[in-house]
Amino acid sequence: MDTKEFTEKDFQEQIIMYGKILALLLFLTGVTFLQPLFISQGLEGTLFLQLVLASIKGFLIVAYYMHLKTASDVIKGTVYFTVFILGVLFVIMGIDSNMDDSVLDMFQAVTASH
């Protein structure tokens, strides 16, 4: 049971907070779809700007809508650990997909010399 008292002040504060976050997310969504029209970029620029916008939106969703900002240390630890593991997976896959024969040959040459 949630025993913590939820006062009228808490209610008003949360309504205002969710309203502000919703407005901010709507604004960022507008920027996401209008960015290519107003800030014309090549692929790298577009991808970079789009992912930055998505990351800001993601941060707002996780921090405020999913309450991570006020969550317990155990929950925060679980989430940070998950993101870290996913990051490690991305790096390993990135290295693997970038590894061509020349890198493999170099690795084999080094290991053969020992």
Added chain:
Amino acid sequence: MSEIIYDKNNNAHEVTDFNDDVEGARQGMWLFLFTELMLFGGIFITYAVYFFDFTDDFVQASKNMNLWLGGLNTVILLISAGCLAMSVVFMKANKVLESKRFLLATIALAIAFIVVKYFEWSAEFHHGIWPDSPTLRGMSDGANMYFGLYFTLTGLHGLHIILGIVAMFWVLGKVNNGEINAKKFIVLENFALYWDYVHLVWVFVVPLFYMIGLSTGGAH
């Protein structure tokens, strides 16, 4: 045999009900979201690898996406997440009727998302684009990978939306019979976590599948 717990003064208490373990319920939900993150994360990793291999094909294939429908669904999902957040806040404040209204609005918006997605997929099927279709087999390997990932990811995401709609009706039933109330709302709160996660996935689907086609030119 009953289980006994001890308080800080070493007094024994019989455990009669685990249902009020709010923190445990929250942690359980986050652990479930952990598995979900690994599931969708795996698809995003696959996207990253093939995007690197077939950059120009991905950009060209992305130009076939309907930005209006993608944009409409983004706004629908965003507002639905806001409605569900409001539903939780109103429930905490013991304003059950308003909470139910916001929950119903979320259900309506989730159904609208699926309807829009139906029209979007129908348009693609109309153009002969579906996994392993003759039209798609005639396209480049990269376009096949792009659309394969697009249908897999948006299909899996759509399935999560449909399951979410079913779960919301279940939650609504619990609100109606008083099992979810101002003192006991962890089920509603946990469902809101799930819905926010589904929203979060969509936030990253949009740039990777819809927006890259709007860049001026291919890879440099």
